[in-house]
Amino acid sequence: MDHPSWVLLFSHVLIALCFGIAQPQQFCSNKGTFSVNSNYSNNLNRLLSSLPSSMAENGIFYNATVGQGPDKVYALALCRGDLPSEKCYSCVNATSQAIKQQCPNKKEAIMWTDSICLVRYANRDIFTKMEEIPPFCVSNPNNFSGDFAKFNETLHDLMAKLITQASSGLKFATGYVSFTKPIYGLVQCTPDISERDCEICLQKGMGEMESCSGGREGGRILSPSCIVWFELFRFYEPAGTLDAPVQFPPGPANLSPQPPSPSSPANVSPPNQTRNKNVIIIAVAVASLVTLVTIICALFLWRRMKQKVENDDEMKRLESLEFNFSTLKIATNEFSNDNKLGQGGFGSVYKVWRNWREGTATNLIDETLRGSPVSDVTRCLHIGLLCVQENVSDRPTMAAVVLMLNSHSWSFPSPSRPAFLLDSNTDTGLPPLESDTGTTMQDQSTENPQGTAYLSPDSNSHRLRHAQ
Template sequence: MATAVATAIRHRRHLALSLSLRYNLAVVALLVAFLLLHAPPRAGAQPLPWQLCNATSGNYTEGSAYQANVRALASALPANASSSRALFAEGAAGTAPDVVYAVALCRGDTNASSCAACLAAAFDTAQQLCAFNRRATLFNDPCILRYSDQDILANVTDNRGMFVAWNYNNVSAAKVAAYDAASGRLVNATADYAAADPVRRFGTGEVGSDDATYPRIFSLAQCTPDMSEADCRSCLGDIIRRMTPKYFVGKPGGRVFGVRCNFRFEAYSFFSGRPLLQLSGPSPPPANMTPPVTSEGRTRHRTGRILAITLPIAGAALAFIALTCFCFRRKRTPANKASSLPFSTNPDDIQSIDSLLLDLSTLRAATDNFADRNKLGEGGFGAVYKGVLSEGQEIAVKRLSQSSRQGIEELKTELVLVAKLRHKNLVSLVGVCLEGDEKLLVYEYMPNKSLDTILFDYEKSKDLDWGKRLKIVSGVARGLQYLHEDSQLRVVHRDLKASNVLLDFDHNPKISDFGLAKLFEWDQTQDVTSHIAGTYGYMAPEYAMRGQYSVKSDAFSFGVMILEIVTGRRNSSFSNSEQSIDLLSLVWEHWTTGTIEELLDPAMRGRSADDLLKLINIGLLCVQDNPADRPTMSAVSVMLSSETFSVQAPSRPTFCIQETDSAADTDLYSSAFRSTGDSKTRSVASPNEVSLTELEPR
C-alpha cells in the first residue's frame, strides 16, 4: 500500500512538472510571438516575407466555397495589378457568407513581371503560413497582399495591422541629432511627394548627411493609389509621427509596413532607379586635421588642443572682418542694385531667399510700372498688383509702401516662411525684390482671387456648388495639417480667414499671408503674446482675450470659415445688420432646433442632408470653447474623407459679439500688411461638457 501511494505521488509530481514545463513553454512562445509582432527582429534575423494571420476570425475548410473564392482572386489580381499603371488591384469574389475581399499593391519602382510574380507567390505563401485562416496579410518586397472576409475595400484609410523594423546599428552619439533631423526631413518630404503623385501615390528621395559613416540617406513612401492625396498624406503622417520617436531615433534605417501606406529610409540605396526627389544636404565634412598620435603623443595632443582653441577664434575674427567689409560695401551699393535684406536673419534664411531674388526692372515691366489698372487690392502696409513676366507667367506682386516702416517684421516672417514651405494648398512664392527703397514679394497669380470675393457675392457664389465648397474646405484642412504637423517647420498661421484663402483656376484653395505666423518648437504646444494681431470674428477666444495661441487657434478660425462656406454669410455681417446675433450663435440656434437648412446658402441646397450636417458638425467642433476639445487638422481630414466615421456631437461654443470696422475687407494678397485697429469684444462663455478624442488609427 505504501509503495503504491509513493508511486502515485511520484507520478503526480512528474505530471505537475510536465504541465508546468508545458505552461512555461507556452508562455514563452506567446511572448516571442508578441515581440515578433510588435518589435520586429534585427535585419536578416527574420527575412521577408512577413505575415499577419487572424485565427480569431475563423477558418475555412479544404474544398470550401471560401477557398475557391481565394483561389479565384489569386488567379486574377496578379495580372490586374501588373497591367495597371499604378501596379495596384483590388477585388471581391463570391457571395455572402463566403465572399472574399482582397487588396494587392506592388512597389512603384518595380516592373510588371516582378509585380505579377511577387503577388502570385504571395497568395501561395499566405495560404501556407496562414493555413485556412479567413484573413491573411503578407508583406514582401516588392509587393503587399491582404485578403479578408470583411469588406476591406470600403475604407481606404484603414491601415491596421503593420510591421515595424529597424537597423540595429546606431548612429554615433555626436551625430544623432543631425542624422535624425536629416532623415526626418527627407521622410516627410518623400511622403509629400508620394501623396501628390496622382497615379501611383509613390515617391523616393535622397538627401546628404553630415555623418561620415552615413553620408547619404535614401527614403521611399507609398500609399494605395485609390487613396486621395489628403488621405495618403494623413496616413503617412500618422505612421511617421507615431513610429519614428518610438523605434527610429538614432537608427540609420527603418521601415513601417502597412497595407494602405508604408515608408522606409536607409543609409544606402534600396530602390530601383534614381530618386524622384533630391533634397539639398550639408556639405561633406572636412578631412580630419588632428595630427596622428605617435610616440610624441603629449606634444601632438597639446598641439591639437591649441589648434582647437585658436582656429575657431581665428575663424570668428575672419568672419567679423568679412561681415564688416560686407556692411561697408552695402552702404556704397547704388540704389538701382539689389541690396541685402532690410533686417537681420540667419544664414539658412538668406540662402533660401537669395535664389529667389528678382530685379526691380523685371517687376516694373511685368506690372506696367505698377499701373493702377493692375492693382488687385490695397491694405495698410501696401498694395498688390497683377503682372505678367516675360515668359508669360502671371504673378501677383505685393509692394510694401515706401512711406511706411510698418510691416517689416511681417514681411520678414512671410518671406522666410513661404520660401521654406512647399505644399499644393499654400500659395507659392515666385520671387522677392529688395532694391533701394522697394520691398516686393512675388506670388503665383490666382485667377479666382480670394474666397471672400466669390463666397460673399450673391451672383458669384452661385458658381460655388457643393463639390467646389467641399474641395475648398478639404484643401484648407490639408494645408493647415501640413503647417501644423507635416512640414519641416511647425507653423501657427494666426490669421486664417476667407480673404486669406486664394483660389486657382479650378477653385483649388491656397492659404496665403504668413505675416502674422509664428514658429513653434516640435515639443511646444502653445505660446502667449501681449500683442494681439489678426482679425476679430476669426480669433479663438483664448487668443482674443488672453493672447494664448496654438494650432488649436487655427482650428477655431478654420471652423468659422467652414460655417461661412456652408451659409454664405460673413461671421461679422450681423453686427452691421438688423440682427444682433453673430454667425456662430445663429448656427447653434438652428442646429439645436433642427432648422439648419434655413441657413444654407442656396447653392448648397439639394445636397444630401447627411453631408451638410456632417460639415456643419465639424465646423462646430472646431469652434469649441476649450482648445483641447477642438480636433487637429489630421483628425479633420479623416472626418472629411471618411464615409463611415461617426463625428462626435459638438457642445455649445463660445459666442463673441464684436463691434468692428464697417469697411469691407477687399485686400486679396496683403491682409498681413494691414494695421490692426482696436475692437471691443464681449464674450459670453458657456459650459462645455464634451471632450474630443483625437483620432489615432491603430
C-alpha cells in the first residue's frame, strides 16, 4: 500500500472514532412507573437479562414477552445488519443494563447505543407496529464544502434506492454512489414490521435528515423502528451483495522501470537513506493527522458545550416570564373587569372543544390571522387541546410539544375532553357539557359561598372541589 492510501485510510479511521464518541440516545417514557421488587420489575429484569443470549441464538433481531395482564412486559433488541455476532452480543448486553440505570422505574423506554444496537421495552404491545417517534438526530460536525445542490440530489438518489431495496427485502441495505468523494449510505428497519411500514419509516427518517444534518458531511436518524445514515467515509462493514463494491479511479499505467544511466551514479539513493525518508514521511503524516483529529474533536466538544449554554440561557429566559399570584393580583388591580382583555375559563375552552368536535375549528381563527396557513393554526389548536386534557397522564410533555411544533410529518392523537373552570355566576349561553356517564357538568357542580364551582383537572372522573 503506498503512503497516500495508507494515510487516507488512517485518517478515516481516526475521524470515525472521534465522531463515534457519543452518549447513548435514550427516551424514558412518562406513561407509567413501577416499584422495586414488583411483579413488573421482576418480569422486566428477567426479560432484559435474557436478551443478549437470545440475540446470539437468533441473529440481529429478537423480541419476547414475560408475564400476564398489567405486569406483562414486551421487549425487543436490534443490531445493525453489518455487525459481527460478538459485537452485537456486547452491545445488547451493555444496553440492557444501561437502560435500567438511565430510565429507573419507567414502564417504557428506548435506548440506542453507539448507533449500532437498539433495546426497547414497554407495558404495551410494541411488536409489528411502526413507530417513528421519538426520532434521535446525530449529525456529523463537519460542514460540506462544494456544490451542495448537486450533493443533495446525489444523496437523495442513493438513499431512495437503498430504501426501496431494504423495504422489499431484508429490511437492511448499504451502498455508495460516486461523487467528488464517495457517499456511503445505510438504512435498516426492525424485521417485524411490514414492507410498507418499513418504507414509510425510512422515508420519514430521510425527511428529518434535512433539519438534522442539512449542509453537513453526514448524519443519522435513529427511531424506534428504523435507522437512516449517510457519511462521506465507509462506516459499515460490507457483507456480500448488501453493498456495492467501492470503485477507485484508475491509477497510472504499469510501466517497466528504466535502468539508471551509467553516466550518473549520483542519482541512485542508498538503501539506508531511502528507509530514513520513508520513516520521516510516515512520522510527519501521523503527527499531522493526530493534530488534525485533535482539533476536530475539540471543535465538536466546544460546539456541544456552546449548545448546552444556549439551552440553559433559553430556560432562564423562559423562567423570567413566570409570574406568581401576588404579582398578577397587583398588576390587574385585584383582577378588575377594567383590565379584562377577553373571556377565559369555561367559555373559551368549551368553544374550542365544541368547534373542534363539530369540525368547525377554523371559525375560531382571528380575522388578523386569516392570511396564515389554516393547517398551521389548526395544528396549534390541536396541540393546545392535547395540553389541557382532563387526564393528566394523557397530556404531552414539554419535550413532546417542542417536537410537535417543529415537525409537520407527525400524526397527533385525538384530544380527549379538556379540564374546565365553570363560573356559576356567568351566563355563557352554552349548553351544559355532558360527562361520559350521561350526566351534565351542572348536575355534578357545587358552589362555594362566592358562587364559583371548580372542576378538578387532575382526576379521571368529573369530581368538583370548592374554592378556598
